[in-house]
Structures are given as structure tokens and as C-alpha cells.
Amino acid sequence: MLPSAQAPLYEIKANLFKGLAHPARIRILELLAAAPGESAPVSYLLAETGLEASHLSQHLATLRKHRVVTSVRSANAVTYQLAHPGVSQLLAIARTFLLDSLAGSREQLRLAQQLPADHLAGGPAS
Amino acid sequence: MLPSAQAPLYEIKANLFKGLAHPARIRILELLAAAPGESAPVSYLLAETGLEASHLSQHLATLRKHRVVTSVRSANAVTYQLAHPGVSQLLAIARTFLLDSLAGSREQLRLAQQLPADHLAGGPAS
DNA sequence: TGATGGAATGATGAATCCATCATATCAGTG
């Protein structure tokens, strides 16, 4: 359930991130961000993602619910658009963060990825 | 489970957002972002959030797992720090986005918030 | 109006996440 407008901001913020917390939705948003006008019809998203129609629709509903996208109906096709430039900014920063993080800690990844609390004592020389 | 380093980027990205998708974790990150050196000991976070110790620790573990924070132990106190400036950028952009979104659509909120498909006919006057 | 195609909704197990409790580790002190 979406928090009401007077809910504490950190709760609303958590909900926004929750809305982005799914690979399919990330793909959808990136397709929109890359498309001209930051918008595209469902048929396009359907073709690009290869998702089942109702599944895609469900994710679009989630994005709509979180006000991350808006939709407009033209004839019997529906076009979706990013609701705010902040959305693509979030994606861009996430990408920077992740690439940086992945590149900067390749070695550490090997050690600490998720091994059982093996927090190093001496650090590898190589 | 965390995706391996060669998982598609959109999946890793979704996982990052999943790591942020909880009010308690947002609060923790904002406390860290606001603290000097973007770092603070667990005891501070404990006092500020009012969470139960083990609960807080669990969220910290999640953040660690997603590499959003790093931890250092000094004596028997542990200090946490944001792992990357991108994290506070994400929070800042989310705030901008949300404030903008809330301010810009107060009226729509009333109509469309999450009422059962009650797509307006006349709209409430008051 | 009836038929067609695109899109959305509802309902259902399976999987995941959260909060709580109990227990364990770690570092310092007596």
C-alpha cells in the first residue's frame, strides 16, 4: 500500500525504491529513458522485453502506482512516459555507482562476496 | 542472493534498489549521509532510529551485502560509512523527485491515490 | 451490434522479505 502524502518522507522514499526493485521494471524504465521523448507504446515494450503481456502490464501498473511513469491512450494503443527526469537520473547514478563499485573492488569481490564472515586479516599482496 | 558480477546490469541495478527498499534502511543511510565523514557508530544509529539492536544489525547486514556501506571495527564498537558518494546522490535525487511529485499533483493524489478504479466523474469540490 | 486485437485486472501457489526471539561472537576488564 502506498503511503499517504503525510507519511514520513523516508517511508515514501523507501516505497519509490521498492517500485524500482525489480529487473523487469528496470528494463522498462531504461527502454523508456532511451526512447525518443522518454516514451514508448506498450507494444514496443512488449517486443523489447519479451515479457508476457499480462506480466508486463502488471509491472506497468506498479510503476504507475508509484508515479514513476504516466500513461496516455491513443486509439487502442497505450503510450507510457517517464513521469520525471529524476527517474533517468536515478538510473544513471545507479549505473555509475555500480560500475564504479564493480570495477573498484574486483579483488575484494573474490574474498568478501558472500563467504561466511571471512573478514581478512592480512590482505592479499597480489 | 546477490547476482554475480557477470549478471546483466539491470538485474544488479534492481538488486541495488532492493537494498534501499525499506524505510529503516533509508533512515540509516540518511543518518550516515548527514553525519560527519558520512560515517557513524552503530550505537549512534541505534539511538537515533530506536530500532531493536538485532533488527538494526540485520538491516546493516543487508546494506553491507549490497555494498552500500562499509564497516570498520574499533575496539568493541563498529563504525559504518557510506561506500560511495553515489549513495547520497541517489537519496538526494529521490528527495527532489518526491517533493516535486508530491507538490505537483496534490489534487490528483486525492482523486487517484488508490481508490478502486473510481476514475472521477465530477471530482470533489472541497 | 458483433467480432477483433491490444491492454488491464483478478486470483492462485511459490518464493521472498520482515519482525521477533534466542543464541553466538568479539574485545575489553576484573
Next chain:
DNA sequence: CACTGATATGATGGATTCATCATTCCATCA
């Protein structure tokens, strides 16, 4: 070493989310 304070981990119901299926809605065209 036993003890204490600080932090972390494990296990457990209860809630939330996901994927799939069937059904419904909406606009156009015959």
C-alpha cells in the same frame, strides 16, 4: 578465565511480492 557490553547471526511465523493463468475492459472496424 568468567563476565560484561556491543554487535552479529540463526531460526521462526506472518506478511508481501512474483509468475502464471483466465477473464475482462476498451476502442476500432466490419
